[in-house]
Structure formats: structure tokens, C-alpha cells
Amino acid sequence: MQLYGQTMMASQRPSLLLTEPQKRILWQLRIAGPLPRVQLAAALGMNGASMTRLTQHLSAMGLVEELSADEVAARGRPTVPLAVSGHGGWSVGATLHLGWLELVVIDFRGLPLLHDRVPFADPDPRVFARTLDTRLRALAADHGFMRGRFLGLGVAVPGYVLGNDRNRRKVVDWLAPWNDVPLDEVLGDVLSMPVWIENDGTAAALAEYYQPQIVAYHRSVLVLFLGHGVGAGLVAERSLFPGEHGNAGEVGRLFPGNGPRPSGIDLLKTLQQAGVEITSLSEIATVMTAQHALIETWVNRVAIQLELAVFSGVVWLDPGAVVISGALPPAILQSLAARIEALSAARGQTYLAAQPRIYASSMGSAAVVIGAALAPVHAITALRGENG
Incomplete structure (x- = not known):
């Protein structure tokens, strides 16, 4: 199904596969902020040739970018630093409140591009998915940035895991139809996109950590x-x-x-x-x-x-x-x-x-929905052995 400019699959497999050295570079830039290649290589113990090759690939994918001359001058740096780019893709976070649906779209840096709320009171997860699909289509028609690479949808759920399956939850009473159903499949089948299900507290933690x-x-x-x-x-x-x-x-x-x-x-x-x-x-x-x-x-x-x-x-x-x-x-x-x-x-x-x-x-209450949107981004860049 073609949606928002590309084909999306109902799978939790990241849509963008990176090597471990590429992930390390992205994490170092998130941690330290913009850095010249020579400092980035020194921080990661890489030689200059490897750093040049890796960052060229990341730049071609739109994941890193060189800062403009004005930005470099403002920082007083003699060489051009690299930074994580927002052009690498976009992802969506969504969550339900009693009476309304909240969603946010973020870029690859994790910065919100838009924050949207619509009235919603139906506890059926399939109706939630259809409503979200309709709203995303309307937003996609209005915002050109949504034609770029889509990374996935994160949904924050107020409930705990059942049976060691992070996609099955025991939720609050007013969301009873969400109880003990494979939410990634139910939502993914309707939306035809990769879906990550997170507890709302976990989602908030991810958002706060990326500050x-x-x-x-x-x-x-x-x-x-x-x-x-x-x-x-x-x-x-x-x-x-x-x-x-x-x-x-x-x-x-x-x-x-x-x-x-x-x-x-x-x-x-x-x-x-x-x-x-x-x-x-x-x-x-x-x-x-x-x-x-x-x-x-x-x-x-x-x-x-x-x-x-x-x-x-x-x-x-x-x-x-x-x-x-x-x-x-x-x-x-x-x-x-x-x-x-x-x-x-x-x-x-x-x-x-x-x-x-x-x-x-x-961040206030927005931490939950922003953290949900960060779940696909985190999964793409998580180092080997990390939980994404």
C-alpha cells in the first residue's frame, strides 16, 4: 500500500539499516553536538579515512549534514562540523487520552515538526488506527516534509505487558478493548506501517533522555x-x-x-x-x-x-x-x-x-507522545545488544 509517499510494511523491523560504526557516529553527534570530522574520529578511535567514508555515506542518506558557514562562524570553529540532520526521515508518535487522540511528527533529530490533537472517544483499537490513518493522510497532504523517508509509528499505551509480549497489554478500564490483543498486528494491519508499542512511562523516559x-x-x-x-x-x-x-x-x-x-x-x-x-x-x-x-x-x-x-x-x-x-x-x-x-x-x-x-x-505531558515518536528512531540507531 502506498502511503505518504512510500510503501510501509506492518513490521517492527527498522526501515533503515545502519552498520555499528554508523550508529556510533550518530550517537556521538547526539551526545556531544556538532563536531568536525577530526574530533569525531578521535572521540571514536577511528582513522580519518574511515571517518570520511562513513560520514559520506551518512550524508548521502540525509542522516548527517555539515553546518552552514553562518553556523560555523557563530561557533568560532576553524573547521566545518557535522551534525545530525533532520532530513534523514520522519516518524509519528500517538497516544490516547480520555476524549481525544494526540499525535506528533518528529524529524530524525527528534525535533517536533507538528503536534496535533483530535477529539476521539471510541475504545476500539481498529477505530483508533483508522482515525489515525485518516488524520495522517490529511496532514501528509498539507506538509511537504512528509514525502520523505518514513521511519515508523510509535504508540504509547497506559498499561503493562502480559505474557512477556510487549505488544500485548493490560490497560486502563476505559481502553478495555485494547486488553491482551497483539496491538502491533491490529494497528499495523489497518495502517500498513511499522508499529512500536511502548508503555507511556517508558515513552516519556525515552523523550526525556533525548533532551x-x-x-x-x-x-x-x-x-x-x-x-x-x-x-x-x-x-x-x-x-x-x-x-x-x-x-x-x-x-x-x-x-x-x-x-x-x-x-x-x-x-x-x-x-x-x-x-x-x-x-x-x-x-x-x-x-x-x-x-x-x-x-x-x-x-x-x-x-x-x-x-x-x-x-x-x-x-x-x-x-x-x-x-x-x-x-x-x-x-x-x-x-x-x-x-x-x-x-x-x-x-x-x-x-x-x-x-x-x-x-x-x-516537556510536560508531551513527553509521552514525543517518546512514542522516538521509538522508531531509537530502534534504527540502537547499538548491538540494546533494547530499541
Whole structure:
């Protein structure tokens, strides 16, 4: 089937196959930013001839590019540096919310090209696929960049893996028809494109890891995502870490639903019970000034809950960074990160080893759908032995 300018197959096999040296070059450029070939060769232990040959191939594929004269002058560099190019292809991330469908298109650099939302309330995964297909066709007609190389579709799902099959999930109640069905096949058959299925917490972790301030300085990251529930994702040595059963990061199990949970919905309910007339997480920002005291009380309680989860992750994973992410206003995420960092510092007063930095996300709820879109890109560039 010809769709968006090329034939797409319902397979999780990456549409672009790279050699290990090519992948290493792309990762080094993502980590360090633009570099001249001589510095790139030195960083990777390659000779100049090999670097020239490999980067010529990557350039021909549109995956790397030389910076313009203006960009080079602005950086004051004597030689022309190479950078990851956005022209290498595009991918789509999609996820469902209660009442609407969200999608994002990113380029090969991981930068969003467009962010789209459409009303949607049908729990049938096939209807979801048909709606997404219709929307993508409309967007493809309007945006010329979508005629380039398509890399795949990532779908973020709020649910855990069943039977060691990452494509079969137990999901939230309002998505019951998605339960225990081969989602890659169901969605791929309708869309005729390669599909990656990821847990929403794992997707958020991938998006947060690809942020320049994270990927440049850290190899392993623990990400907590606060939304309708509470989830997490792990990146270990630049590789997504799913766990043996595909459920690494299911921190929601630490906080049963019969008690207060460290989630966005819990804050929404806390505000509603205090008489605040709001109905969604997106409205919390509008009441932050008026409800400052109540929100601070909630932050203090939730920080104590999350610090235990963070501490458990730190002692097992030893990450370089912890990111507090989620569908909450940035000021709340910043308050949580600062409070968790203070609690962690108090706990580790006599511990002399290096401790992870704790960051507040600047991506908000978009981390989930951007991370879903990054899944095909990550699969293409993952080094041998990594989980993509």
C-alpha cells in the first residue's frame, strides 16, 4: 500500500539499516553536538579515512549534514562540523487520552515538526488506527516534509505487558478493548506501517533522555511520570531497559489505588474536594496562585512518596540523573524535584559516593507522545545488544 509517499510494511523491523560504526557516529553527534570530522574520529578511535567514508555515506542518506558557514562562524570553529540532520526521515508518535487522540511528527533529530490533537472517544483499537490513518493522510497532504523517508509509528499505551509480549497489554478500564490483543498486528494491519508499542512511562523516559541536557551528560536515567497514574521508565547505558517481563518501571504498584497516590489525578481530586471547580489536569495551572497553600501541602506529601521510589531505583540502577516528568505545570514539577532532592540529600548525608542529579522536566505531558515518536528512531540507531 502506498502511503505518504512510500510503501510501509506492518513490521517492527527498522526501515533503515545502519552498520555499528554508523550508529556510533550518530550517537556521538547526539551526545556531544556538532563536531568536525577530526574530533569525531578521535572521540571514536577511528582513522580519518574511515571517518570520511562513513560520514559520506551518512550524508548521502540525509542522516548527517555539515553546518552552514553562518553556523560555523557563530561557533568560532576553524573547521566545518557535522551534525545530525533532520532530513534523514520522519516518524509519528500517538497516544490516547480520555476524549481525544494526540499525535506528533518528529524529524530524525527528534525535533517536533507538528503536534496535533483530535477529539476521539471510541475504545476500539481498529477505530483508533483508522482515525489515525485518516488524520495522517490529511496532514501528509498539507506538509511537504512528509514525502520523505518514513521511519515508523510509535504508540504509547497506559498499561503493562502480559505474557512477556510487549505488544500485548493490560490497560486502563476505559481502553478495555485494547486488553491482551497483539496491538502491533491490529494497528499495523489497518495502517500498513511499522508499529512500536511502548508503555507511556517508558515513552516519556525515552523523550526525556533525548533532551540535550540529559543525553550529553548521562548514560543512565530514571524517569518518573505523573499523569492519570504514576509510572516510570529506565534508560540504562543509553539503552531502554524493559526488564525480563517488559514491565520495568511499573512503580504504580508501590501506590495502591485504595490510598493517596502521587499522580496528577490525585492532585486534581484533592483540588476538587476542596471545592475548586476544575475538571482536567490542564486546568491546574489556572488555579495555582489561588490554591498555592493546598498545592504545596500536596507537593510535600507526594515528594515523600516519590523519594522512596527514587531511592529504590537509585540503589539498583545507579543512574546519573532522575527526571520528574508528567502532565502537571512546570512549577509543580520543579517543586517536586527540589523537595525530592532535599529528602535524598538528607538520606545520604553519610554516603560519600556520587548521587544522581534530579531534574524537573520542561516537556510536560508531551513527553509521552514525543517518546512514542522516538521509538522508531531509537530502534534504527540502537547499538548491538540494546533494547530499541
